[in-house]
Amino acid sequence: xxxxxxxxxxxxxxxxxxxxxxxxxxxxxxxxxxxxxxxxxxxxxxxxxxxxxxxxxxxxxxxxxxxxxxxxxxxxxxxxxxxxxxxxxxxxxxxxxxxxxxxxxxxxxxxxxxxxxxxxxxxxxxxxxxxxxxxxxxxxxxxxxxxxxxxxxxxxxxxxxxxxxxxxxxxxxxxxxxxxxxxxxxxxxxxxxxxxxxxxxxxxxxxxxxxxxxxxxxxxxxxxxxxxxxxxxxxxxxxxxxxxxxxxxxxxxxxxxxxxxxxxxxxxxxxxxxxxxxxxxxxx
Numbered sequence: 001x002x003x004x005x006x007x008x009x010x011x012x013x014x015x016x017x018x019x020x021x022x023x024x025x026x027x028x029x030x031x032x033x034x035x036x037x038x039x040x041x042x043x044x045x046x047x048x049x050x051x052x053x054x055x056x057x058x059x060x061x062x063x064x065x066x067x068x069x070x071x072x073x074x075x076x077x078x079x080x081x082x083x084x085x086x087x088x089x090x091x092x093x094x095x096x097x098x099x100x101x102x103x104x105x106x107x108x109x110x111x112x113x114x115x116x117x118x119x120x121x122x123x124x125x126x127x128x129x130x131x132x133x134x135x136x137x138x139x140x141x142x143x144x145x146x147x148x149x150x151x152x153x154x155x156x157x158x159x160x161x162x163x164x165x166x167x168x169x170x171x172x173x174x175x176x177x178x179x180x181x182x183x184x185x186x187x188x189x190x191x192x193x194x195x196x197x198x199x200x201x202x203x204x205x206x207x208x209x210x211x212x213x214x215x216x217x218x219x220x221x222x223x224x225x226x227x228x229x230x231x232x233x234x235x236x237x238x239x240x241x242x243x244x245x246x247x248x249x250x251x252x253x254x255x256x257x258x259x260x261x262x263x264x265x266x267x268x269x270x271x272x273x274x275x276x277x278x279x280x281x282x283x284x
Contacts, residue, residue: 031189052119073097107140120148154199224258
């Protein structure tokens, strides 16, 4: 008989002697209304789903009970394997799991494409995971990500130009993706209770990627934000190039800060930087 997600999280923790590990950023979601809302907003019916950090499997079983075509759960902590095995025995046709660190995981091993990610991400991997998936999307296409992250991370991802939260993360995520906040989640929805609020976000690839050398673009953005309070011309001096010429070509005021430059501005800087590098190489 299939066990549904309404079984008490505390009972599962007790049954399998599971203990959340602070060093892994584990906070187990138990609020059934939030879980149902996440699954409903993800539109998972007949979709291939990947869940990162399933832990005790409450969200996992809700996904399976809502007619996902397939679900692959990837969990770093092998103490959850006993419970994941039990879930697999109940859902043999469409569920499997891997014990693996998602940050090191080679997605080329997967045979399917256009997965949806639906996850309550461990807090300590949320930013590196999102950046990884954005970097590899041309190699390993994915369809959408519905992710629970710290509210602070969600604010940084969705931040607008000229605000204190606007930075490298905002720019890299929004370059080729649309981002939407879906709902905020209070600490009382988790065991143990985190010290911060959380937010569920949806990240969806845009119809067409911007044509840019992403390695150069990311390096330019990272350099410009390396010291937020410095003028952009001073940060770009690290690149050992004629910064004033680069900014003039890019129609950027050299005396503003990186937080005052929109994505289009960073694209201009990146393209002109690439051209200047090519010219310097030709002269050499």
